[in-house]
Amino acid sequence: MSPSLHRIGRLAAVALSAAALSAGVAGCSGGSSTDEVKSSGATAGGVSRVAITLAAGGSGDTCSVDHDSVPAGPVTFTITNRSSTAITEVELLSQQKIIGEKENLAPGLKPVSFTVTLGGGQYQIYCPGGSPETVRFTVTGKAAASPTGGAQQLLVDGTKEYSTYVAGQVSGMVTAVEKLQRDVDAGDLEAAKRQYGVARPFYEHIESDVEGFVLPGHNATDNSGNLDYLIDMRASNLDPAVGWHGFHAVERDLWQRGKITASTRKLAAELTTNVKKLAELSKTLTFKPEDLANGAAGLLEEVQANKIKGEEESFSHIDLVDFAANVEGAQQSFAYLRPGLQKIDPALTAQIGKRFDSTRSMLDEYRDPEAIGGYRAYTAALRSADANKLSQNVQALQDSLARLAEKVATA
Amino acid sequence: MTEQQGAGTDGIPAAENQATGPVDPSAGAGKRRGLSRRGFFAGAGAGAVIGALAGGGGTAVALQSDGEDQTAGVDFDRSYPFYTGTHQAGIQTEPQRYCVFMTFDLVADTATDLQVLLARWSAGIAQLMKGQPVGAVAPSRSGAVPPDTGEAYNLGPSSLTITLGLGPGVFDHRFGLSAKKPRLLEPLPTLPSDQLQKAYTGGELSLQACADDPQVAYHAIRNLARMGRGVVNTRWTVMGFGRASAGKGQTTPRNLMGFKDGTRNVKEAADFDDHVWVGDGDVAWMRGGSYQVARKIQMNIEIWDSADLSTQQQTFGRTKDAGAPLSGTTEFDTPNFTAKSGGDYDIPLKSHIALAAHENNGGVKILRRSYNYTDGISRFGQLDAGLLFIAYMKDPDYFVRLQRKLGGSDLLNEYIGHIGSGVFAVPPAPKVGHYLAEALFS
Numbered sequence: 001m002s003p004s005l006h007r008i009g010r011l012a013a014v015a016l017s018a019a020a021l022s023a024g025v026a027g028c029s030g031g032s033s034t035d036e037v038k039s040s041g042a043t044a045g046g047v048s049r050v051a052i053t054l055a056a057g058g059s060g061d062t063c064s065v066d067h068d069s070v071p072a073g074p075v076t077f078t079i080t081n082r083s084s085t086a087i088t089e090v091e092l093l094s095q096q097k098i099i100g101e102k103e104n105l106a107p108g109l110k111p112v113s114f115t116v117t118l119g120g121g122q123y124q125i126y127c128p129g130g131s132p133e134t135v136r137f138t139v140t141g142k143a144a145a146s147p148t149g150g151a152q153q154l155l156v157d158g159t160k161e162y163s164t165y166v167a168g169q170v171s172g173m174v175t176a177v178e179k180l181q182r183d184v185d186a187g188d189l190e191a192a193k194r195q196y197g198v199a200r201p202f203y204e205h206i207e208s209d210v211e212g213f214v215l216p217g218h219n220a221t222d223n224s225g226n227l228d229y230l231i232d233m234r235a236s237n238l239d240p241a242v243g244w245h246g247f248h249a250v251e252r253d254l255w256q257r258g259k260i261t262a263s264t265r266k267l268a269a270e271l272t273t274n275v276k277k278l279a280e281l282s283k284t285l286t287f288k289p290e291d292l293a294n295g296a297a298g299l300l301e302e303v304q305a306n307k308i309k310g311e312e313e314s315f316s317h318i319d320l321v322d323f324a325a326n327v328e329g330a331q332q333s334f335a336y337l338r339p340g341l342q343k344i345d346p347a348l349t350a351q352i353g354k355r356f357d358s359t360r361s362m363l364d365e366y367r368d369p370e371a372i373g374g375y376r377a378y379t380a381a382l383r384s385a386d387a388n389k390l391s392q393n394v395q396a397l398q399d400s401l402a403r404l405a406e407k408v409a410t411a
Numbered sequence: 412m413t414e415q416q417g418a419g420t421d422g423i424p425a426a427e428n429q430a431t432g433p434v435d436p437s438a439g440a441g442k443r444r445g446l447s448r449r450g451f452f453a454g455a456g457a458g459a460v461i462g463a464l465a466g467g468g469g470t471a472v473a474l475q476s477d478g479e480d481q482t483a484g485v486d487f488d489r490s491y492p493f494y495t496g497t498h499q500a501g502i503q504t505e506p507q508r509y510c511v512f513m514t515f516d517l518v519a520d521t522a523t524d525l526q527v528l529l530a531r532w533s534a535g536i537a538q539l540m541k542g543q544p545v546g547a548v549a550p551s552r553s554g555a556v557p558p559d560t561g562e563a564y565n566l567g568p569s570s571l572t573i574t575l576g577l578g579p580g581v582f583d584h585r586f587g588l589s590a591k592k593p594r595l596l597e598p599l600p601t602l603p604s605d606q607l608q609k610a611y612t613g614g615e616l617s618l619q620a621c622a623d624d625p626q627v628a629y630h631a632i633r634n635l636a637r638m639g640r641g642v643v644n645t646r647w648t649v650m651g652f653g654r655a656s657a658g659k660g661q662t663t664p665r666n667l668m669g670f671k672d673g674t675r676n677v678k679e680a681a682d683f684d685d686h687v688w689v690g691d692g693d694v695a696w697m698r699g700g701s702y703q704v705a706r707k708i709q710m711n712i713e714i715w716d717s718a719d720l721s722t723q724q725q726t727f728g729r730t731k732d733a734g735a736p737l738s739g740t741t742e743f744d745t746p747n748f749t750a751k752s753g754g755d756y757d758i759p760l761k762s763h764i765a766l767a768a769h770e771n772n773g774g775v776k777i778l779r780r781s782y783n784y785t786d787g788i789s790r791f792g793q794l795d796a797g798l799l800f801i802a803y804m805k806d807p808d809y810f811v812r813l814q815r816k817l818g819g820s821d822l823l824n825e826y827i828g829h830i831g832s833g834v835f836a837v838p839p840a841p842k843v844g845h846y847l848a849e850a851l852f853s
Contacts, residue, residue: 355641396641406554
């Protein structure tokens, strides 16, 4: 497995949007003061450097940071997984927004890094599966200018950044499905299964935007021009006129048939083609604030309708991977609305933030770095034991999110 | 503002405030007045309604015309008050025709979360018992999610009562309430014949919603559960129909075994004081409250249905048609547990009424307020039905004593299994401006 190649496109997009956004993150031109930079031993060439090391430990794998404080300005985080098998990803968070992240971190691979420009404030380095899972990270000096303008303006600004997020996800998906296609072409069943688990979350992060995934010149009811149909349709909802394409047809071959055939190769190639079409299309998508609000609630509806029942990934049983990705996508939609929402209804904003935390920490209990996609297989036994708990937690979050659309539409 | 305080003012207005939505305030009541059978008999129904009933409703009228049950008429406009400051409704209240019982587990972190939930539920319950929605059914802005789900809109109060109970878990270490724990509230011990299933057992809060219209009762529970999302998770629920216990002035109904059970239920006010209401002997805030024991009792319907009449009557200790004790001739004859014919007791010692009788249990009485239930067909292809047994008493040990005896010997045990169980402390009703169990947080 190569280190995180598929994330490059996404990280570039996230870093760009992070720089322009929201509390705590400075604008590119805002930078840091030269004096502050000189005062830090961790800097070089005006860029602060932070090393994050993952290691196996007696009482749980550790995620340690060589500096937990840097001056405002550009910061390069370099992550080395020395010996941890429990921690496979690291995120830098601010107000629940993912400012930067790296996934598929395995011992023995080369260190990976990402650079972001940060304003003064509190951040968290989140190492799911580690002990502790979250390391506080402080950026000293000038805080990024608080977002100014009315709630409506802040919301509209958020939608522009969200468009960038969507484009970043799609770009990551292109890289991931290309790799999937290579594994399929090579006839490597195990590698293809693993890569399927890597590729799925990109789609699940943004699948609430599917109404826009219709190719130009096609009617919305014509499935042959509906990229959501062509990429993500499950066996239960097929249109006989168009046939079965996309992720789940590949999933069926890899798991149920357990072999790669000429037909699997064709499906994988076609998936790459369609995801590339989506990448072109996603550049043209624009969003209204209520789209983000409805989308966040919609992703949780997806969880309740398909993932909780194990219907989504009925061959691979990686439903919890999709579940977590839907929640993450919803959380990102919410995060981009957050500066505006904070002005409209700070209490509801705080409540939703808290419920996202609760859902994410619940999901952390299901992480399994050995499993495909990084979460335990959603077997019949696990479903029977835990579906109720998972469902009720998500429903509480969704009820709160369902009230967002009205808030933003009337801002 | 702290996060905890935020939970109370987080944009979810209290139910009372929500009620200011564009809902016709008169809409909740009166729309079905003409359908009240009591009104019909009294000649109060509008002429048009009588005309409408003359065709389709004739059969129903004929069936009810034997005059046996003067309280069988349903007045959908009847409502009970919530803010009385004494006992919660739904205990001494004459049993309504339907009941939805649900228990919940707390997932909240803080006592404040629980406090806010109890306050919001109280306001919501008061609203629901008046027959009004908990907020707008159709908000003025189409982008808003309707606060009330709407399915009981215009159905009238239908005698709805909602009774809240607090389980033992509320008083564990999490919320700092252990010093306020009701003295007698402990999980029930394992009892003979228990076949408890985790899916129907326990719960940290209980809600019993009873009404003469099942949709009104369901709507109440659904909306209260909705209000609690993120603070409580639902745990188990039973929908009850065909009240299986009688209150004062009501005829004794039949359970799904076709028998009148509960003829000798607690009915007089003095008995309530002696056996049901908590007095001075407990924590102060429970005065006027009670303890609730809820059991889901599955019946082996097919096996019962193939038992001969004599076996059935011996099992209950009563006749099937009149409901008379086997020592007597009419339902309300006092059972004579020593009467014998030809060497055998008229009422078998292991019959249900002999084992449950207060005479044979040191005078102990409990208020039974049960309903029949069905869950369709079991995975074994059998009818899945039984009794939602709900009882109230001033000391849960009353139930334990009775059930130890019944569970050990009752002839009925061959035909039933206790598959669900919960015990709850039921606080007294609040006064206006207050909420249920408020004293826990002072």
